[in-house]
Amino acid sequence: MILSEAEFHNASTLEQAAELIGRWGKQALFLAGGTSLLVDLKSDRYRARHVISLTRIAALRGIAPADDGVRIGALATLDEVATSALVREECLVVQDAAREMASPQVRNLATVGGNIVGAVPCADLPPVLAVSNATLNLWSPSGVRNMPIEDFFVGSRQTVRRDDEVLTEVLVPGSPAGFGAGYARFGLRQANSVAVAAVAASLQLNADGSVARVRVCLSAVAAKPTLVPDAHSVLAGKVLNENGLERAAQAAMAAALPITDLRGSDVYRRELVGTLTRRALLTAQARARGEK
Ligand SMILES: Cc1cc2nc3c(=O)[nH]c(=O)nc-3n(C[C@H](O)[C@H](O)[C@H](O)COP(=O)(O)OP(=O)(O)OC[C@H]3O[C@@H](n4cnc5c(N)ncnc54)[C@H](O)[C@@H]3O)c2cc1C
Known part of the structure; x- marks a missing residue:
């Protein structure tokens, strides 16, 4: 893979970045660490005549x-x-x-x-x-x-x-008292492998231990990060138990729109979502209760 010819520019301020992008519009792209963009330029996923580095902008x-x-x-x-x-x-x-x-x-x-x-x-x-x-x-x-x-x-x-x-x-x-969040991710290797499926969950517990608020967000199983719409209605007001975990897992699986690719099939990914939702919620609950 060869990096297509592009002119490199350094912006030192936000105003400079805006001026440079304004000059070339769609022919220019911003660069930060470059770990995605350079791969995408080399593989021709994206094309750019100008690359504007943001890395000198102290305000960022x-x-x-x-x-x-x-x-x-x-x-x-x-x-x-x-x-x-x-x-x-x-x-x-x-x-x-x-x-x-x-x-x-x-x-x-x-x-x-x-x-x-x-x-x-x-x-x-x-x-x-x-x-x-x-x-x-x-x-x-x-x-x-x-x-x-x-x-x-x-x-x-x-x-x-x-x-x-x-x-x-x-x-x-910040995390108020009674708040906890967890992340459960499945990849094919320990390092340098993107998620096949991942679930993040957060819980705000009431003083009696019941769920006041819950958020569950899925990754790698839809075109964009997906908040599970029914997570709150299945758990709010209840203590998180096996029944609640199962209903939340089902709601998350229903919200997923996975694809089949080299890393896993749509069926496998949907199953993963159920398991990962349970894990993320249990971590969230333990942290919300102040358990280590
Ligand atoms: C080997 C390898 C392993 C990886 N593993 C993971 C992983 O496990 N999980 C994961 O999520 N990702 C992973 N990535 C992808 C990538 O490293 C991350 O997404 C990284 O955080 C991208 O940040 P960057 O600074 O390198 O972005 P860049 O490549 O510099 O930019 C990415 C995009 O964001 C735009 N951009 C960047 N900053 C700004 C800004 N401040 N304002 C406007 N536009 C901006 C750029 O124009 C470009 O379109 C991996 C990449 C590699 C090469």
Whole structure:
């Protein structure tokens, strides 16, 4: 594979990035860690005459406390997320996902922004961020748009992002008492294997241990991250027991729209969704109860 000829540009500010993308429009693409984009350019999935690197834009870096939780800059690497004490404290499930992704080499380069904007159906961060109630900030010269992460995705590799918009940060609310989240992922190898199916779940428990709120989000089994619509109605107000787990697993399997490919059949993936939903909910419950 040979990288097709493209001119490389460095933007040092958001304004410069906007100016450069405005100059070439559809002929230009933003670059962060390059772990997806360079592969896609080499394989001709995408074509670009100009590549605009965002990596010098300081405003996109860092992981820091925000008003109520954590601000994760779009250029934060997977390794920074995997090792951040703040992420561990405020949104552990996001760290779980980052630790399972790719390999140490890739995690050192790959960014949170690239994982989200790439909108690959099996990406690991969107489902854990969705069950953590995360929102995205998209910057353009006309202002900043803030939206829940689940509203960002339209389909496989398709999002609502306009060409001139830069994802600047992800805002993740902290975990209140009684909140817990878990991530269960199935891949074919320990490292450098994308998910065949994955499920993230979060629970907010009432003082009596019953479920106040629940979110279940599926990955790699539909064109985009999919929140299970019936998860709340089957579990709300009840203590999570075997019956609840079974009903939630069935609801998740019904919401999945898996395909058959080299990694697994649609039937196998749907079965995985049931098992992974149970695992993610049990982890969420244990964490919501404060169990280690
Ligand atoms: C060997 C290998 C293993 C992998 N394993 C996994 C895995 O286990 N799980 C997983 O989810 N992914 C995996 N990936 C995919 C990839 O590494 C991740 O999705 C990574 O987070 C992409 O980030 P990046 O910074 O490299 O993005 P880039 O490749 O730089 O960009 C990806 C896309 O996002 C756009 N973009 C990037 N940042 C911004 C921004 N701030 N604003 C606007 N647009 C932006 C780019 O234009 C491009 O379209 C793997 C890749 C490789 C090569």
